[in-house]
Amino acid sequence: MVLPDGAYILHLTGRCTEDAMKDDNAKLMRTNGVWLAEESCDLDEFRRIVERSANSADYPFASDIVANVPVYDGFNARNAAASPGSRKEITAEWVEALTDGPGVIAIRGAFADMTAIDKANDHFWAIIEEERLNNVGGGDHFAKPGANDRIWNALEKLCLRDPATFAAYYGNAVIALVSEAWLGPAYQITSQLNVVNPGGAAQLPHRDYHLGFQSPQAIEGYPAHVHRLSPVLTLQGAVAHCDMPLETGPTLYLPFSQSYLPGYMATGRPEFRDYFETHHVQLPLAKGDAAFFNPALFHAAGTNRSKDVRRIANLLQVSSAFGRAMESVDRLKMSLRLYPALKRLLADKAIAAAAADNAVAASAEGYSFPTNLDRDPPIGGMAPKSQQDLMRRALKENWTADAFAKAAEAQAWRRLT
Secondary structure, X not given: OOOOOOHHXXXXXXXXXXXXXXXXXXXXXXXXXXXXXXXXXXXXXXXXXXXOOOOHHHOOXXXXXXXXXXXXXXXXXXXXXXXXXXXXXXXXXXXXXXXXXXXEEEEEOOOXXXXXXXXXXXXXXXXXXXXXXXXXXXXXXXXXXXXXXXXXXXXHHHHHHOHHHHHHHHOOHHHHHHHHHHHOOOOEEEEEEEEEOOOOOOOOOEOOXXXXXXXXXXXXXXXXXXXXXXXXXXXEEEEEOOOEOHHHOOOEEOOOHHHOXXXXXXXXXXXXXXXXXXHXXXXXXXXXOEEEEOOOOOEEXXXXXXXXXXXXXXXXXXXXXXXXXXXXXXXXXXXHHHHHHHHHHHHOOOOOHHHHHHHHHHHOOOOOOOOOOOOOOOOOOOOOOOHHHHHHHHHHHOOOHHHHHXXXXXXXXHOOO
């Protein structure tokens, strides 16, 4: 075909423009695939993910499916764990349920003997009264302070008060089995004792630690693969320390919601909270029952509408052994040494502000946890201020080296048990 004069140039120009548009689209798709944004949260997509049903055929070890939650018998689970073959089979089933399934399992009779729970409760009630008298503890990440009772670091406090009861309680085979199933060996357990008193209002729906404790703006700074990683770093669990009929407000769950990738940013959006309010499920629990769930599952403690039941549960957070650096580093000592040098370099314009900020990131602790939440509670957010936050504030406000040292040492003390 013979083209008119200039047509070939136009043809090439058009093709170049088309190629450039394809290149721009590819870059945009890659960027949006790696960097999630709160405004991209799509309720219709979310509904497509969560509006499905658990099939009992997929969970042969479960004794029942209740409100889309596979329910297991503790006696049968312990028996399955006794054989290497069936142990792998039941733990594989739990992993699948927590990953791509409903995201939550319940185990009836996780504790066959209530003695350890009763003895632990005696200590927990005493600790609550002692801390109330001493104005220690309290607070709640997702509910109004003072409405409920909470013991931070209940794990250590129980162990130090009564090591024999601790051994009987945490010698529990079901806790070990599900923890190892999700995280492998060398996991680390922490616990917070939570009491929702009569009239205690429901929590807001949320996801849990790690990303679940960050603000939407902070969460946007983490690439998508970290959004996928965060849920497999911890396992959430709750052991019922009393009977929990529905009127007492056992935990509200939204099955399958852990599968929604931008969900860490979606929990605070009104349309997602409204959807949770309408579609959540609840399971009544008996004393000694336990529930374990993927930390990315949308969930919230329910309202205690009972007249006289103080709903008491031991909230377990089991963490992967891998969330740690290889070397022990004294970041406080580094920060105290580095701060006056950075202050001087900035004053002399010998270092750019961005470079100084990078040096802070390489030296000071950038994460708020682990900490002692009795002494270092979150104020104005989900997490206490980090060592990096303090150092950056000091540089911005031109604190003296002595003022920074005093504040940094006080902050470090607050983090200790």
